[in-house]
Amino acid sequence: MITADLIVGIQWGDEGKGKMVDLLAQKYDAVARYQGGHNAGHTIWVDGVKHALHLIPSGILNPNALNIIGNGVVVCPEAIIKEMKQFENLEGRLFISESAHMILNFHIAIDQAKERARGDKAIGTTGRGIGPAYSEKISRAGFRLGELRDITKLTTRLEEYFEQNSAIFSALDIALPSHDELVKELNEYADKLLVFLTNTTQMIWKLLDEDKKVLLEGAQGTLLDIDHGTYPFVTSSTTISAGACTGLGISPKDIGTVTGIVKAYCTRVGNGPFPSEDFGDDGIRLGEQGHEFGTTTGRKRRCGWFDAVACKFASRVNGCDQLSLMKLDVLDGFDEIKVCVAYELNGEEIDYMPQDLENVKPIYKTFKGWDKSVGARNFNELPKEAQDYVKVIEELTNTKVGMISTSPERLDTILL
Ligand code: GDP
Numbered sequence: 246m247i248t249a250d251l252i253v254g255i256q257w258g259d260e261g262k263g264k265m266v267d268l269l270a271q272k273y274d275a276v277a278r279y280q281g282g283h284n285a286g287h288t289i290w291v292d293g294v295k296h297a298l299h300l301i302p303s304g305i306l307n308p309n310a311l312n313i314i315g316n317g318v319v320v321c322p323e324a325i326i327k328e329m330k331q332f333e334n335l336e337g338r339l340f341i342s343e344s345a346h347m348i349l350n351f352h353i354a355i356d357q358a359k360e361r362a363r364g365d366k367a368i369g370t371t372g373r374g375i376g377p378a379y380s381e382k383i384s385r386a387g388f389r390l391g392e393l394r395d396i397t398k399l400t401t402r403l404e405e406y407f408e409q410n411s412a413i414f415s416a417l418d419i420a421l422p423s424h425d426e427l428v429k430e431l432n433e434y435a436d437k438l439l440v441f442l443t444n445t446t447q448m449i450w451k452l453l454d455e456d457k458k459v460l461l462e463g464a465q466g467t468l469l470d471i472d473h474g475t476y477p478f479v480t481s482s483t484t485i486s487a488g489a490c491t492g493l494g495i496s497p498k499d500i501g502t503v504t505g506i507v508k509a510y511c512t513r514v515g516n517g518p519f520p521s522e523d524f525g526d527d528g529i530r531l532g533e534q535g536h537e538f539g540t541t542t543g544r545k546r547r548c549g550w551f552d553a554v555a556c557k558f559a560s561r562v563n564g565c566d567q568l569s570l571m572k573l574d575v576l577d578g579f580d581e582i583k584v585c586v587a588y589e590l591n592g593e594e595i596d597y598m599p600q601d602l603e604n605v606k607p608i609y610k611t612f613k614g615w616d617k618s619v620g621a622r623n624f625n626e627l628p629k630e631a632q633d634y635v636k637v638i639e640e641l642t643n644t645k646v647g648m649i650s651t652s653p654e655r656l657d658t659i660l661l
Pocket residue numbers: 254258259260261262263264285286287288289290535540571572573574575650651652653654
């Protein structure tokens with residue numbers, strides 16, 4: 246039986262997953278997203294034209310691939326309706342799980358109110374309601390897209406929920422919609438979305454049974470995983486490859502090649518530990534050369550050096566067969582390039598990620614930089630030092646580099 250290949254973020258998100266899913270989708274029959282919500286933001290450049298995606302899978306720019314949003318995704322109806330407007334003829338190309346939980350306006354208001362209440366201990370969420378929607382799913386108090394098929398019943402359920410949680414809403418000073426406003430809003434969602442809802446698990450099983458090629462698309466990154474990331478500074482979903490099983494209803498045996506998407510350096514948006522963060526001129530330069538501003542919130546991304554300890558961990562936890570090394574060109578022109586090869590914790594050198602990541606110090610090895618790699622499409626076109634850097638990453642992470650990206654454009658990619 247054919248298996249589905251998987252794309253997963255290795256660091257704290259924004260590795261360039263969108264670019265690679267878009268490129269690879271040309272060879273796949275379907276792309277299926279398995280977790281996260283509109284906290285994700287993917288910028289994809291095709292022939293000089295920029296596209297921004299949040300919820301719609303990154304296969305959508307390829308006219309031949311079906312695009313599936315699995316049950317593990319949290320879907321904000323308002324956000325997806327807005328995002329869908331940039332595309333024509335989505336019917337028959339976009340399929341959304343009827344079991345996916347909805348992010349409604351009150352989830353967003355709770356997320357933002359809780360962040361404000363945390364003050365200087367805020368997580369730095371995207372404010373998109375991700376945490377509250379997933380919490381209510383786990384608490385068995387969530388609302389699924391399929392419920393839009395019976396607005397009367399859904400309105401009653403929502404009003405009961407508002408009543409049961411009235412103390413929370415008033416403590417957080419959150420205004421709730423009136424009955425009429427709620428009915429109007431839900432009807433609008435139903436009008437625009439019902440036609441796309443389906444049983445996506447059955448759909449993917451059928452595709453696989455028919456030997457169709459399916460690409461599984463992860464959002465965020467391994468270090469933001471709810472269990473394996475830098476808790477509590479994480480997102481609220483299972484971002485690692487295992488999330489594809491619960492988020493789509495496939496079994497581990499359905500997963501084929503796993504490709505980890507990793508930047509040639511490191512970035513992070515939001516708060517939380519980042520051992521190889523560079524607070525000096527190099528960090529600023531990485532941010533400038535890499536245009537490191539968030540696609541979703543426009544926030545400046547924190548920048549630092551490649552963390553081989555974290556990447557080796559992420560490669561193992563995801564079962565990566567290969568890495569796709571992104572944004573190599575951003576290192577162009579640096580005289581020296583640092584790589585974090587180990588950590589120091591309480592005076593001891595360690596080569597794994599401890600729970601107490603806040604207190605580790607990075608141990609760096611320095612490598613010689615190169616002049617120009619931007620736009621290279623063959624390994625031989627890369628300067629010798631850049632080729633050596635790729636080999637160093639393979640050795641330090643115990644994982645082969647199968648793809649290298651040298652610009653935002655689809656075709657500026659080296660396939661090894
Ligand atoms: P995602 O969330 O993982 O899909 O990544 P984002 O789209 O949020 O961030 C990656 C950014 O880097 C986007 O603006 C891409 O256009 C850009 N990008 C992707 N690959 C490359 C590359 O190889 N070189 C450069 N310079 N930019 C890239």
